[in-house]
Amino acid sequence: MAVEKKIHPEIKLELHSRNKHRERYNFKALIGASSELGAFVAKNKFGDESIDFSDPAAVKALNKALLKLHYGIDYWDIPQNYLCPPIPGRADYVHHASELLGSVNNGKVPTGKQIKVLDIGTGASCIFPIVGTIEYGWSFVASDIDKIALESAGRIIANNKSLRGNIELRFQSNPRNIFYGMFQKEEVFDLTICNPPFHASLEESQEASLRKVKNLKGIKVSKPILNFGGQNNELWCEGGELRFVKDMIFQSKQFAESCLWFSTTVSKQSNLKAIYTILKRVEAVEVKTLPMAQGNKTSRVVAWTFLSLEKQQNWVKNRFK
Numbered sequence: 001m002a003v004e005k006k007i008h009p010e011i012k013l014e015l016h017s018r019n020k021h022r023e024r025y026n027f028k029a030l031i032g033a034s035s036e037l038g039a040f041v042a043k044n045k046f047g048d049e050s051i052d053f054s055d056p057a058a059v060k061a062l063n064k065a066l067l068k069l070h071y072g073i074d075y076w077d078i079p080q081n082y083l084c085p086p087i088p089g090r091a092d093y094v095h096h097a098s099e100l101l102g103s104v105n106n107g108k109v110p111t112g113k114q115i116k117v118l119d120i121g122t123g124a125s126c127i128f129p130i131v132g133t134i135e136y137g138w139s140f141v142a143s144d145i146d147k148i149a150l151e152s153a154g155r156i157i158a159n160n161k162s163l164r165g166n167i168e169l170r171f172q173s174n175p176r177n178i179f180y181g182m183f184q185k186e187e188v189f190d191l192t193i194c195n196p197p198f199h200a201s202l203e204e205s206q207e208a209s210l211r212k213v214k215n216l217k218g219i220k221v222s223k224p225i226l227n228f229g230g231q232n233n234e235l236w237c238e239g240g241e242l243r244f245v246k247d248m249i250f251q252s253k254q255f256a257e258s259c260l261w262f263s264t265t266v267s268k269q270s271n272l273k274a275i276y277t278i279l280k281r282v283e284a285v286e287v288k289t290l291p292m293a294q295g296n297k298t299s300r301v302v303a304w305t306f307l308s309l310e311k312q313q314n315w316v317k318n319r320f321k
Contacts, residue, residue: 012088014293016095018135020070021088025050025062034065060084063125071134075159078152082124087131089294090195093265093301094131096290097191100261100303101320103288104312110190110320113139113166118259120178120194120248121145122169124152128193129167140167141189143182145175178244179251183258190319192252194264196244242271246278249304253282256306260315263303265292272302279304 012022027049031038037051040058044050051058060078066087067073078084097117102109115138119128122142129140144150150169157163170182183189245264252262266272272289279287284304292299307315 012294015088016092016099018095018098019088019091021066021091030062030065030069033069034061037061037065056084063087067130071130072162073130073134073156073160076125076130076156078124079148082149082152085123085125085127085195086294087127089292089297089299090127091131091135092292092294093193093195094128094135096292096301097132097193097261097263097303098136100263100288100290100301101191104260105316105320109136110316111136111138112321113137114319114321115139115190116141116188118179118182118189118192119143120182120192120264121196122149122153124149126153126156126163126167128195129153130156130163133163133166138166141170141182142167143170143172145172147171176247177251178248179255183255187258188319189259190261190315192259192262194248196241196248196264241266241268242274245271245275245302249275249278249282249284252304253306257311259305260307260312260319261303261305263301265299266302267299269298269300272300275302282306 010023015022027037027041031041040051040055040061041049042051051062053059063084064076067076098109101115115136117129117132117138117140119140119142122129122144124146126142129142132138132140142150142153144153150171153167154169157167157169172178172181174181178194179192245266248262248264252259266275276287279302284306285308286305288303290301290303292301305312
């Protein structure tokens with residue numbers, strides 16, 4: 001017997017206005033796009049159709065269906081235990097980033113292959129390049145320190161005509177390097193994006209997973225279940241999110257004239273003060289913080305540029321057609 005039906009808003013107003021995932025999941029349409037999702041859909045305790053979001057196989061099947069239905073992606077798969085990112089949130093980052101580029105172009109979001117984006121840590125899923133290519137026609141360089149992840153991303157690109165020729169994959173051989181080796185000689189990017197690992201240790205990552213599953217299932221569990229998967233390098237790094245973002249900021253200074261906007265997600269609000277201090281130290285000309293939210297989770301994108309207003313205007317004049 002279902003408990004009293006939960007009232008859900010028709011539109012998720014916290015998501016960007018261009019985000020295709022603002023409405024509730026239409027499971028009939030999703031199953032029509034990818035039939036394997038049907039095995040995971042059932043009525044929840046409120047009497048609503050849903051999936052078990054603590055089940056990695058169900059989350060993966062949902063992602064396949066979302067990418068097929070909304071982005072026309074015919075083939076999408078990732079190796080077992082690799083990060084299976086929540087697509088609505090990743091799409092939100094891309095849409096907010098588009099506004100960032102539009103902010104220096106009289107509010108008009110630039111589209112087309114001439115807009116070049118560097119995705120740091122693209123992962124096996126290749127989600128950011130998929131969304132950016134399909135939604136805005138941008139071209140991407142997608143980097144990662146994991147060869148298996150890049151092989152997976154390569155299969156996704158090769159098996160989707162809409163992605164081929166628009167996404168270049170690059171292996172980062174030194175895990176401590178973020179931009180070094182990714183910016184080739186005289187190469188410029190209009191934007192860099194990144195969703196950094198945010199835990200500082202394996203133990204911290206596992207504790208977070210236990211809390212997440214407890215919240216989803218309403219019961220205490222003793223063994224971590226990575227419902228969205230994730231390899232160690234995807235979930236944690238020494239020093240956690242703050243250390244990673246600090247390294248990113250210091251390295252970005254070396255490429256100050258080669259990129260219009262650098263950006264990254266920052267999941268922990270407590271890290272912002274230190275991040276702003278570092279950005280001031282490296283003399284970023286402009287810093288923007290773009291709030292994001294999905295469900296009960298709040299996050300933000302921090303973006304910075306080293307280019308003066310005059311240089312920004314020249315950049316737009318020369319590159320945005």
